Amino acid sequence: MAHQWTRQQKIQRCIWAVAFSACIGVGAITGAQLKGDKQKEEAITQFRATSAADQIAALEDQKQVLLGQRATLQRKLDAFHERVKEREEEKARWAEKATRSK
Numbered sequence: 334m335a336h337q338w339t340r341q342q343k344i345q346r347c348i349w350a351v352a353f354s355a356c357i358g359v360g361a362i363t364g365a366q367l368k369g370d371k372q373k374e375e376a377i378t379q380f381r382a383t384s385a386a387d388q389i390a391a392l393e394d395q396k397q398v399l400l401g402q403r404a405t406l407q408r409k410l411d412a413f414h415e416r417v418k419e420r421e422e423e424k425a426r427w428a429e430k431a432t433r434s435k
Contacts, residue, residue, distance in 0.1 A: 338346070380388065 380391070383391070
């Protein structure tokens with residue numbers, strides 16, 4: 334027959350399980366953060382090792398990417414503002430119809 338655990342033993346085992354899980358989770362997050370920091374440092378070191386002309390070219394490429402993203406986001410923002418304006422106009426029309434019908 335299996336040994337029956339008391340309520341206190343069950344709670345104690347649960348606490349230990351949660352504690353171990355927390356340690357493992359914190360370790361995984363810390364390791365991922367350290368790896369990301371190391372990769373960032375390597376990228377910076379590699380970037381600094383390149384010539385000025387190559388750095389400028391890389392920065393210009395990045396600038397073009399960012400400008401493209403900005404244009405896309407601006408179009409989405411403009412479309413959103415247009416939809417908001419249309420909704421407000423629709424509300425005004427409904428309010429006007431409601432006041433006329435009274």
